[in-house]
Amino acid sequence: MxxxxxxxxxxxxxxxxxxxxxxxxxxxxxxxxxxxxxxxxxxxxxxxxxxxxxxxxxxxxxxxxxxETEPHHITVYFDGGFDLQTKVSGLGCAIYYEQNGKSFRLRKNAKMEALDSNNEAEYAALHLAVQELEELGAHHLPVTFTGDSQVVINQLSGEWPTMEKALNSWADRIEDKLKKLGIDPAYEVVSRKKNHEADHLASQALNGVAVRSKVELDGKSK
Structure with missing residues (x-):
């Protein structure tokens, strides 16, 4: 905080x-x-x-x-990729946090079918990240969510209306989960270049490469 x-x-x-x-x-x-x-x-x-x-x-x-003993100072990077021909999506997230005086990075990706657009894939990637926060035990604290999707960031921050039924459903699921965890979200749009880590994880998922890793970092979180 x-x-x-x-x-x-x-x-x-x-x-x-x-x-x-x-x-x-x-x-x-x-x-x-x-x-x-x-x-x-x-x-x-x-x-x-x-x-x-x-x-x-x-x-x-x-x-x-x-x-101190719980995950805190959390920043989440997320990205979703969508193959229009196969209707397959790649989801990626990188979570930076501190716990017990140490800094960590968690990376996770997933392959998903039955989505209809890149915007849905972006929402699904953020939902994946929120699920990982729950697994970490993060609760009742502020978290910064960072991505290159202006649609997702601006809709969840209330800047843009959510008109599409599918996207509205994803937004509701994410907001309900955040409310349950007591997480106070802040949303930040960045360029694709600055979101390269989550983008790479999403691309790996599309190519069938599954990733889930957790490492301790030197110094402070990203």
Whole structure:
């Protein structure tokens, strides 16, 4: 989870000012807050998440302690490919997350039949990713979903209406699952080049190459 700091600062001569930081990871915000407190000049500090919900330092420390052993700081990349001639789809997703102070990457793809369009394949790929989140035990936290499908991203974020019955059905399934897991989704559109990993997984699925892997990464998640 990312938060910003809303700060009231008081100088030794009694001058006060208020300012806000840029958004940052919650662990970084806690560290900076601690450093500011040690100056003895911090009059007040509030942490604000992307929903404009406010937190105290005590509340944030408790949250970090509670989620440390569970998957958190999750970013999902997804992509779907569709062969018009065979009506076969390839689904791919890559999930980056942290747990117990370590960073991990999970890759998963799948081959699927009976879909009718590339847009359906994109939705199916996102649904696959959400199923993997459930398997990981991710729940009650924000997750960023990243893909190159403007249709899926803009429809799920509410920017575009979902008119097609098939796509609306996929959207309902995804939103119901996210609600069940307590996941607060954020959606981001990227270029196909920046979504190359999920795209490659989808292509492998179309070519009959099944992938499911989990590795520990050096440093922070992607």
């Amino acid at each position: 990312d938060v910003r700091l809303d700060i009231t600062y008081k100088t030794p001569k009694g001058l006060e000012t208020t300012f806000s930081s840029a958004d940052m990871r919650v662990e970084e915000a806690i560290a900076i807050a601690g450093d500011l407190e040690r100056t003895g000049r911090l009059k007040n500090i509030t942490f604000v998440d992307h929903r404009e919900q406010t937190w105290t330092l005590k509340q944030l420390k408790k949250l970090v302690a509670e989620i």
